[in-house]
Amino acid sequence: MADIKHLKADASQEDILSVIDQDAALILDDVLDNDLLSQIKDELDPYLNNYIKGKTEFTGFETKRVGGLLARSVGCQNLALHPLINNLACNFLEPYGDGYQLHFTSAVSIGPGESKQILHRDRGIWGGYIPRKIETHFSTIWALTDFTKENGATQVVPGSHKWDKDKTPSEHEIAYAEMSSGSVLLYTGTVLHGGGKNSTDTEIRTGVFMHYALNWLRQEENQYLSHPPEVAKNFSPELRSLIGYSKGGYVLGFYTDPDDKKGTMDSVSPERIFGEKIDDFSSLPPQSDLVKDTS
Numbered sequence: 528m529a530d531i532k533h534l535k536a537d538a539s540q541e542d543i544l545s546v547i548d549q550d551a552a553l554i555l556d557d558v559l560d561n562d563l564l565s566q567i568k569d570e571l572d573p574y575l576n577n578y579i580k581g582k583t584e585f586t587g588f589e590t591k592r593v594g595g596l597l598a599r600s601v602g603c604q605n606l607a608l609h610p611l612i613n614n615l616a617c618n619f620l621e622p623y624g625d626g627y628q629l630h631f632t633s634a635v636s637i638g639p640g641e642s643k644q645i646l647h648r649d650r651g652i653w654g655g656y657i658p659r660k661i662e663t664h665f666s667t668i669w670a671l672t673d674f675t676k677e678n679g680a681t682q683v684v685p686g687s688h689k690w691d692k693d694k695t696p697s698e699h700e701i702a703y704a705e706m707s708s709g710s711v712l713l714y715t716g717t718v719l720h721g722g723g724k725n726s727t728d729t730e731i732r733t734g735v736f737m738h739y740a741l742n743w744l745r746q747e748e749n750q751y752l753s754h755p756p757e758v759a760k761n762f763s764p765e766l767r768s769l770i771g772y773s774k775g776g777y778v779l780g781f782y783t784d785p786d787d788k789k790g791t792m793d794s795v796s797p798e799r800i801f802g803e804k805i806d807d808f809s810s811l812p813p814q815s816d817l818v819k820d821t822s
């Protein structure tokens with residue numbers, strides 16, 4: 528059976544990225560301390576206990592999903608901003624754009640009796656229009672409970688990021704992201720994966736998904752509606768920037784205050800809505816870059 532490699536929480540970025548280049552997936556063991564783990568569980572429990580289950584085969588009929596995690600959990604804000612993860616996302620996605628953003632937040636509880644999810648590549652959400660030479664995601668699943676093959680550990684096909692898109696894995700090529708609570712699965716948008724089957728009678732497998740993507744792609748979870756300005760004003764400037772309240776490149780994401788009659792809030796950087804003092808043209812690239820077209 529295929530395996531997902533495990534590294535310790537203090538592994539070097541170089542070693543981590545080397546495994547990801549080879550397998551497109553990796554587990555970092557025991558990254559979170561127990562206090563943060565307990566905090567996140569306590570903050571998310573009211574939502575996971577109340578939510579209705581999925582209604583489609585893909586989302587799972589015995590699976591609960593909770594989004595908008597930054598608004599619902601201060602602990603999840605820490606996960607989103609985790610320094611090692613952000614450095615890795617930055618380095619991994621750097622060849623394909625001038626920045627990255629938080630793309631998706633979700634707590635997923637797979638309950639007893641859930642069947643396995645179809646294997647897929649997350650990059651498919653953009654409809655297959657993006658060439659394979661561009662990596663789109665750097666993704667994480669933080670284990671809030673132990674993940675075992677029996678309770679629904681995520682299925683992953685290591686190395687499948689290099690496969691032809693129509694190749695189907697054999698059973699022995701599928702690995703299971705078995706890990707202890709507090710560990711994190713790292714994977715890319717091009718690797719085949721899917722939720723696991725939960726064959727237990729009582730165990731619930733819960734993970735927190737934080738996906739990062741290139742800042743020139745539309746986010747899967749609409750961060751501006753899940754975390755509108757009246758919510759995001761309570762976030763740190765760093766977190767707001769990460770979810771998209773900042774410009775990508777020179778002009779992506781500028782906004783205009785519709786109530787402004789003086790013209791001082793026309794075509795400005797998103798940080799200005801929170802009163803931050805930003806030079807709207809500080810990131811002005813060379814004029815040649817503004818008309819760059821490599822197609």
Ligand SMILES: [Fe+2]
Nearest residue numbers: 647648649720
């Ligand atoms: Fe997925």
